[in-house]
Amino acid sequence: xxxxxxxxxxxxxxxxxxxxxxxxxxxxxxxxxxxxxxxxxxxxxxxxxxxxxxxxxxxxxxxxxxxxxxxxxxxxxxxxxxxxxxxxxxxxxxxxxxxxxxxxxxxxxxxxxxxxxxxxxxxxxxxxxxxxxxxxxxxxxxxxxxxxxxxxxxxxxxxxxxxxxxxxxxxxxxxxxxxxxxx
Numbered sequence: 001x002x003x004x005x006x007x008x009x010x011x012x013x014x015x016x017x018x019x020x021x022x023x024x025x026x027x028x029x030x031x032x033x034x035x036x037x038x039x040x041x042x043x044x045x046x047x048x049x050x051x052x053x054x055x056x057x058x059x060x061x062x063x064x065x066x067x068x069x070x071x072x073x074x075x076x077x078x079x080x081x082x083x084x085x086x087x088x089x090x091x092x093x094x095x096x097x098x099x100x101x102x103x104x105x106x107x108x109x110x111x112x113x114x115x116x117x118x119x120x121x122x123x124x125x126x127x128x129x130x131x132x133x134x135x136x137x138x139x140x141x142x143x144x145x146x147x148x149x150x151x152x153x154x155x156x157x158x159x160x161x162x163x164x165x166x167x168x169x170x171x172x173x174x175x176x177x178x179x180x181x182x183x
Contacts, residue, residue, distance in 0.1 A: 002110065008103045015096040029085045053119075056111050060120055060179075061127040063104010065170060069131055070097045072165040077153060105173065112177040124174065124181040132162060 074094040081087045111117050153161070171181055 008099070008106070011099070015100065018092070018096070026085050026089050029083070052111075056107065056117065057120060057123060059104045059107035060124070060174075061130070063101055064108060064173065065104075065124075065127045066131045067097050067101035067104060068170055068173075069162055069165055071101050072161050072169070073153065073158065076157065076161050080153075108174075108177055116178065118178045118180070121174075121179045121181050124179065128166060128170075 071094065074090055074097060078087070078090050078094065081090055108117065174181060
């Protein structure tokens with residue numbers, strides 16, 4: 001693996017801890033009496049898959065799918081944010097999410113140059129469902145609350161943005177590397 005990808009992966013890992021700190025500052029500003037969050041949880045992939053495949057799976061699931069969706073959502077959130085602490089958090093996290101997405105796509109490009117990566121196509125629908133169900137739609141606002149100034153979009157907006165990003169960016173990007181998906 002190229003040193004540049006390893007260095008970028010380390011920085012992205014550090015960014016995620018920084019994101020938690022920024023988000024906590026927002027929570028502290030809006031709900032100072034809220035209890036602290038639990039410590040970081042490790043993400044574990046099941047199965048006996050070879051390390052290189054596990055790494056690529058993770059890069060595609062987190063970088064190409066989740067971080068790309070996050071970038072699109074943050075771009076839409078930013079113009080609505082009214083509180084300075086929210087704007088600062090969104091700006092910082094957006095810059096990092098772009099970098100994290102690029103890491104996923106760069107890792108995929110690197111592996112695609114070395115060999116066939118089409119095997120990952122079977123996992124993409126599950127990656128998309130997991131990103132939408134767990135990371136995206138569960139954190140969007142209810143339709144009757146306007147929480148955009150706090151960095152929370154309405155569920156219908158989130159769904160529209162995610163669907164568009166999947167159709168115009170994620171699926172075509174994967175197809176570029178021979179990963180054809182039906183979803």
